[in-house]
Amino acid sequence: MLSYNFKYELKLLLRSRWIQLLSIVLLLLFSFSTYNGLQKVEKRKKDIADAHLEVKENDEMMLKLLDSVERGMQVSASRWTIPTQPMAVGNYHPRVAAMDPQPMTFIATGQGDLFTHYVKPKVSGDDFTLNFAEMTSPVQLLFGSFDLAFVIIYLLPLLIIAFSYNVLSAERESGSLRLLASQPIGIQTWVLQKLGLRFFWLSILVIFTLTLVFFIVGINPFSQVTLFFGLLALVITYMLFWFALTFLVNLWVGSSSKNAVVLLGLWVVFVLLVPSMLNQLGNTLYPMPSRTIMINEMRTLKAEVAERQDEILDNYLRDHPEYAINDSTQFRGFYHRYMASQKLVKEELSPLINAYEDQLKKQQSWVASFKWVSPSIIVQESLNQMAGTSTQDYESFRKQVIAFAGIWREHFLPFLYNNQDFSQNDYADLPKFQYEQKSFATFGVIPILFLISIGLFAVGFLFSNQTKKEGILASN
Amino acid sequence: MIFNTFLKETKELMREGRVRIAFFIVVLLLGIAVWISARQYQNVNEQYESATATERGLWDNQGEKNPHSAAHYGTYAFKPKYPLSLVDQGVDKYAGTSIFLEAHKRNEAQFSAATDQTGLARFGDLTPDFILLFIIPLLIVLLGYNSFTKEREMGTLTLLKSQGISNWKWMLGKWTALFLPIFTITLLLFLFAGILLSSLKDFGVFNWGSLFMMLLVFTIYYMIFTNIVLLISAMTKKSGISLVISLCVWIVTCLAAPKAASNIAESKHPYPTRQEFAANVLKDKKEGLDGHNPWSKEAKLLEQEVLKEHGVDSLHQLPFNFDAYRMQKGEEHEAEVYFKHYNYLKDQYTKQSKVYRSLAAISPYLPTRFLSMSIAHTDYATHWDFADAAEEYRIATQKFLNDNFAQNSEYGNWRYQADAEFWKTLPKFEYDPPELNAILSRNSSNLWIMGVWLSASFGFLAISIKKI
Numbered sequence: 001m002l003s004y005n006f007k008y009e010l011k012l013l014l015r016s017r018w019i020q021l022l023s024i025v026l027l028l029l030f031s032f033s034t035y036n037g038l039q040k041v042e043k044r045k046k047d048i049a050d051a052h053l054e055v056k057e058n059d060e061m062m063l064k065l066l067d068s069v070e071r072g073m074q075v076s077a078s079r080w081t082i083p084t085q086p087m088a089v090g091n092y093h094p095r096v097a098a099m100d101p102q103p104m105t106f107i108a109t110g111q112g113d114l115f116t117h118y119v120k121p122k123v124s125g126d127d128f129t130l131n132f133a134e135m136t137s138p139v140q141l142l143f144g145s146f147d148l149a150f151v152i153i154y155l156l157p158l159l160i161i162a163f164s165y166n167v168l169s170a171e172r173e174s175g176s177l178r179l180l181a182s183q184p185i186g187i188q189t190w191v192l193q194k195l196g197l198r199f200f201w202l203s204i205l206v207i208f209t210l211t212l213v214f215f216i217v218g219i220n221p222f223s224q225v226t227l228f229f230g231l232l233a234l235v236i237t238y239m240l241f242w243f244a245l246t247f248l249v250n251l252w253v254g255s256s257s258k259n260a261v262v263l264l265g266l267w268v269v270f271v272l273l274v275p276s277m278l279n280q281l282g283n284t285l286y287p288m289p290s291r292t293i294m295i296n297e298m299r300t301l302k303a304e305v306a307e308r309q310d311e312i313l314d315n316y317l318r319d320h321p322e323y324a325i326n327d328s329t330q331f332r333g334f335y336h337r338y339m340a341s342q343k344l345v346k347e348e349l350s351p352l353i354n355a356y357e358d359q360l361k362k363q364q365s366w367v368a369s370f371k372w373v374s375p376s377i378i379v380q381e382s383l384n385q386m387a388g389t390s391t392q393d394y395e396s397f398r399k400q401v402i403a404f405a406g407i408w409r410e411h412f413l414p415f416l417y418n419n420q421d422f423s424q425n426d427y428a429d430l431p432k433f434q435y436e437q438k439s440f441a442t443f444g445v446i447p448i449l450f451l452i453s454i455g456l457f458a459v460g461f462l463f464s465n466q467t468k469k470e471g472i473l474a475s476n
Numbered sequence: 477m478i479f480n481t482f483l484k485e486t487k488e489l490m491r492e493g494r495v496r497i498a499f500f501i502v503v504l505l506l507g508i509a510v511w512i513s514a515r516q517y518q519n520v521n522e523q524y525e526s527a528t529a530t531e532r533g534l535w536d537n538q539g540e541k542n543p544h545s546a547a548h549y550g551t552y553a554f555k556p557k558y559p560l561s562l563v564d565q566g567v568d569k570y571a572g573t574s575i576f577l578e579a580h581k582r583n584e585a586q587f588s589a590a591t592d593q594t595g596l597a598r599f600g601d602l603t604p605d606f607i608l609l610f611i612i613p614l615l616i617v618l619l620g621y622n623s624f625t626k627e628r629e630m631g632t633l634t635l636l637k638s639q640g641i642s643n644w645k646w647m648l649g650k651w652t653a654l655f656l657p658i659f660t661i662t663l664l665l666f667l668f669a670g671i672l673l674s675s676l677k678d679f680g681v682f683n684w685g686s687l688f689m690m691l692l693v694f695t696i697y698y699m700i701f702t703n704i705v706l707l708i709s710a711m712t713k714k715s716g717i718s719l720v721i722s723l724c725v726w727i728v729t730c731l732a733a734p735k736a737a738s739n740i741a742e743s744k745h746p747y748p749t750r751q752e753f754a755a756n757v758l759k760d761k762k763e764g765l766d767g768h769n770p771w772s773k774e775a776k777l778l779e780q781e782v783l784k785e786h787g788v789d790s791l792h793q794l795p796f797n798f799d800a801y802r803m804q805k806g807e808e809h810e811a812e813v814y815f816k817h818y819n820y821l822k823d824q825y826t827k828q829s830k831v832y833r834s835l836a837a838i839s840p841y842l843p844t845r846f847l848s849m850s851i852a853h854t855d856y857a858t859h860w861d862f863a864d865a866a867e868e869y870r871i872a873t874q875k876f877l878n879d880n881f882a883q884n885s886e887y888g889n890w891r892y893q894a895d896a897e898f899w900k901t902l903p904k905f906e907y908d909p910p911e912l913n914a915i916l917s918r919n920s921s922n923l924w925i926m927g928v929w930l931s932a933s934f935g936f937l938a939i940s941i942k943k944i
Contacts, residue, residue: 036739047749054755078769111595114570116750131584133591135750137825138570139832139856140742141590144598146735154731162720170716256716261494261618264723265501268614273505275599276606280512283593290523291587295552295574296530303534303549356592363594377596384595391595 002193009197018163023205029155030213033148037106038217040145044105044117048098051118055096059427062093066424086415086422087335089430090123090408097121097404097433099397102388103224107231108149108380110389113141115397121405123412124338130405132398149383152235153376154271156206160242161263163202165249166256167194173256188461191250199243203236210235227386230443234382237449241375244456251460274374278367286362289355298349305345309337316340323417331419339409339416364391375452378445385440392440404433481641481649482656485623489653495619499657502607502615506665509604513562514672520557527554527574536900540893543877544803550578551873553866553905555585558853559673559682563666563690564605566854569597575863577870579877580767580807582814584750585863604665608694609845610730612658613701617722620654620705622715624944629715633944647706647941655702659695666691686912690851696926697844703933710940733839740835741828747821760813767806770799778805791887799888800881807874814867822860833921840929843922850919853909857918865907876902 013019062083068075069084083089098118105112116134144150168191171177180190210232214221221228245266246259253259305312313336317323371377384390411431415422489495531552538546553575561568572585590597600606627633636646666687673682705722712718748756765774782798783789791798836842849855885892916923 032736036743039739039743043743043746047752051749051751078766078772111598114590118749118751120751131586131750133572133586133588133750135584135747135753135821137741137747137828137856138567138588138859139828140738141570142567143734143738146732146739150735155727158723158727162723166716257622257719258494260716260719261498264614264618265498268611272600272606272610273602275596276602279593279596279599280602282596288589288592290527291574291592293523293527296527296534299531299534299552303538306549360592360594367594367596376599380599381595 005190005193006197009194010201013198013201019201019205022159022163022202023209025159026205026209027213029151030148030209031216033146033151034106034213034217036145037109037147038219040109040112040147041101041106044101044112048096048100048118051096051098051120055093055120058093062089063424063427066422066427070423084421084423086412086420087123089422090412094120094122095404095408095430095433097401097435099393099435100437102437102439104227104231105387105389106219107147108383108387108389109145109147110149110384110387111391111394112387112389113145115394119401121401121408123409124342130401132394132401149380149387152238152383153379156235156239157242157267157271160202160239160246161260161267164195164198164243164246165259165263167191167198167246168250169254169256169259188251191247192457192461195243195247195250199240202239206235206239207232227441230441230446231383231386233443233446234379234386234449237446237453238375238379240453241449241456244453244460247457248460270374271376275377275380278370278373278377282363282366286359286366288359289352294352297352301348302345305341305348309341312344313337313340316343317417320417323414335416339413360391360395372448372452375449378449382442382445385442388437388439390440393438396438397435400436401433404431407431478645478649478652481646482652485650485653486656489619489657498615498618499661502611503661505602505611506604506607506661509602509607510562510665510669510672513565513603514676517557517559517562518676524554524556527552532904535902537896538899539896542890542892543881543894543898544579544800546894546899547579547874547877550576551905552576553862553869553907555859555862556907558909559676560686560690560852561854562604562673563608563669563687564848564852564854565601565603566605566849566852567856567859568854569601571856571859575866577866577873579874580810582811582818582867582870585859604669605848608662608665608848609697609841612661612698613730613841614726616654616658616698616701617705617719617726619657620702621709621719621722623650623654623706624709625712625715625718628713643941643944644938647710647937651702651706651937654706655699658698658702662691662694662698683912686851689912689916690848693844693847693851693926696930697840700840700926700929700933703930703937707933707937707940710937710944729839729841733835734841734845737832737835737839737842741831744831745824745827747824753817753821757813757817760816761810764809764813765802765806767803767810770802775802778802794887796882797885797887797889797892798882799890800878800885804875804878804882807871807878811867811871818863818867825856825860833925836922836925840926843925843929847919847922847926850915851912858909861910862907866905869905873902 065075065077066083069082075082081088081092083093096118097120101117113136114134115132119130119132121130166173168177168187171180181187183190211221214228246263249259249262249266253262313332317340367377367381371381381390385392408431411429412422414420415426531554535551538549541549555571555573555575557568569589572588574587575585576583622629627636670684670687673687674684704725708721708725709718712721747753765778766772769775770779779791779798779802782794782801783791786794788794794801832842832846846855850857880894880898881892884894910918
């Protein structure tokens with residue numbers, strides 16, 4: 001029976017041109033979205049390369065200036081930008097702290113349009129003023145990006161629904177169900193086989209077109225074997241979930257139109273409603289402290305600190321006696337006071353900053369525990385992680401940059417408090433930022449999602465007594 | 477006859493379970509969405525009030541201080557939330573809410589809500605605009621896809637034809653039956669929102685005119701969708717096919733087109749990165765007068781000019797503090813640089829808007845979205861408007877401070893401190909969003925596009941109905 005079903009179904013799909021249509025639609029969607037993703041990655045790479053180039057050019061100028069100053073020549077630059085002063089180097093010659101794209105970044109924009117991919121931390125200012133938000137038109141953020149993740153999460157389920165919402169009901173409506181009922185096969189088995197075959201063909205099409213698109217746009221999927229097969233496994237498991245839902249709906253609901261309405265309802269619930277409600281609940285349960293109030297607190301603190309600058313500097317120097325010993329001039333200027341109070345501001349502000357980090361952590365763990373309510377959330381999260389554009393990736397980048405900003409600041413403090421000039425020889429010792437790529441990609445969700453889908457199929461088998469009792473020919 | 481058709485269709489819809497359930501769910505969702513938004517609105521506004529008051533307090537109580545130190549200390553401009561954001565949140569989540577106003581620098585609005593949320597935020601929020609823009613069109617599809625096809629499938633088409641009913645009357649009956657329930661929900665929502673907003677304390681710039689205009693925009697949007705769905709139903713033979721095609725239209729219109737538009741707009745007219753932008757500004761700034769640098773070429777030039785103008789030969793003889801005067805001139809140069817670079821951003825955005833408008837040809841969602849955000853004061857243009865107002869205020873503040881510095885001290889006196897009471901005389905930052913008329917004239921092209929969609933869809937429907 002399976003072989004008959006297989007042959008018949010394939011013929012049917014070919015003759016109704018479903019397979020042809022699906023191949024074209026998939027090819028178009030995949031190539032357009034991959035192209036979009038790649039364009040973003042290209043721009044990101046170019047931006048980072050430009051930034052490095054700019055720093056390199058600036059450094060050459062700085063070295064030239066240093067050379068001139070060290071030889072006692074007159075230079076035309078503004079007094080406070082001359083790089084013999086350590087603070088001038090720290091402020092006007094910052095390094096690029098960049099987050100390079102990962103090999104699969106093009107599959108999901110994730111948070112990549114929201115956050116910047118490189119910053120240049122300076123010695124003055126505080127970590128708080130480091131702005132990690134990218135300059136993007138908010139309209140673009142609102143609409144989102146037509147990337148591969150969008151096609152997979154939003155559109156693929158709709159294709160599945162359109163492809164198989166009426167597997168059983170069409171037979172009933174065209175009258176061929178009576179013929180089928182005379183065959184020696186259970187109705188669940190029959191629907192399962194029919195859907196299984198559609199799932200099989202759609203999987204083949206998806207794998208084939210996706211691989212093809214990757215090759216067309218010039219990416220060798222086999223250079224990233226684990227990630228590529230992880231991606232395929234995730235997509236296919238997600239498809240299996242939607243096929244499981246259509247199986248249940250086909251068995252339990254009735255006419256084609258009712259099936260379609262119910263399936264669409266499920267799509268709206270899983271893809272649109274659950275994620276947004278979960279997000280809003282997370283925000284309500286673990287609300288971010290108000291940023292406007294935070295600004296007030298920060299300002300009050302800074303105002304207080306500014307009044308006690310001299311006292312703070314004295315305290316600071318008392319804590320660091322080494323500076324008093326090494327420096328013969330004992331000159332104390334603006335930056336001596338500023339850096340000392342800045343350090344204090346940073347310490348006092350850290351509970352405030354931690355409050356944000358904590359709330360974000362809590363929101364994340366809230367999402368982590370409830371993400372199983374909707375597979376779309378799981379798939380979105382996993383795709384972002386594979387792409388290296390998830391919230392965690394940007395959080396990790398942010399932490400690394402803040403750590404680097406600390407190193408950068410610390411590097412110039414001995415120069416400052418010893419009143420020692422920055423020289424050409426010191427150039428080589430300048431700290432450099434190295435982004436440590438941590439992959440947050442996990443494939444553990446795939447088997448669980450797989451089991452959930454299989455479970456749904458089993459539920460369909462076990463609990464369709466209704467149809468057994470009344471017989472499948474009973475009209476709804 | 478129109479009325480009879482309407483009555484019959486409505487009865488049929490009412491009797492069907494799916495319609496009742498769908499309606500119930502939509503109304504429930506709308507209720508939740510309005511409740512959440514109203515809470516958020518109140519919350520944000522309370523924060524806004526307290527933040528503005530505290531910030532002003534800090535400014536007023538600076539004590540004796542040099543005006544230029546105060547300029548560096550700076551102040552903040554906070555963006556309020558407007559009443560109609562209750563209906564359409566627009567880009568509020570993605571746009572910053574506070575701008576730091578300081579000497580020498582124009583800052584971007586900081587701290588958007590989206591940067592403080594998890595990746596889940598990108599799925600969107602359950603807000604009234606989400607229901608109005610996405611779910612109700614889907615409801616129209618579900619209610620109307622078989623409006624004509626069912627007559628074919630049940631064989632009632634032949635019966636109908638023998639009745640001698642004119643096609644357009646028949647169509648009008650069906651159209652009304654599909655549109656009226658949708659319109660009723662929308663009307664109720666807007667009435668509810670209006671009553672809720674006018675009962676809130678300090679509801680600011682809320683006016684019923686804007687709310688009515690928004691209702692009109694959405695009404696037109698639903699009319700277009702009703703037309704499209706009925707057109708498809710009239711042109712297809714089977715309900716199933718009609719449903720699939722209508723759904724495709726919905727997907728393209730509401731989901732795919734906006735995203736594709738955003739991709740195309742970005743790749744064609746990209747924004748610079750934040751760092752690039754800052755570097756460009758810095759480069760231009762360096763080419764002009766720096767208020768803090770008396771030794772530069774530009775500063776010397778200014779010096780000679782001023783000396784000549786006043787007919788004196790030393791800066792000490794000037795009737796004002798030249799340091800402060802130079803500071804002000806430097807400020808003006810920097811303001812010009814920012815003006816130029818922000819105008820470039822605006823230009824890019826204007827070009828991006830053109831892309832959105834051209835894609836509106838395949839998606840009535842786009843003009844509706846832009847119009848409704850505009851009317852609700854939650855669109856990007858209002859954000860720009862706010863940022864510009866803040867910048868104007870910043871420039872005026874700098875002049876206010878520098879003038880005080882220049883008039884009350886003599887050249888070289890950096891120790892001058894303004895009176896503790898002086899800060900209170902700085903005017904407060906006030907921002908009024910554009911009026912409804914201004915918004916409508918700014919969005920006239922979107923209105924046109926919607927008009928074309930409406931008349932074209934009616935036209936096609938009228939043609940197709942003749943062929944049944």
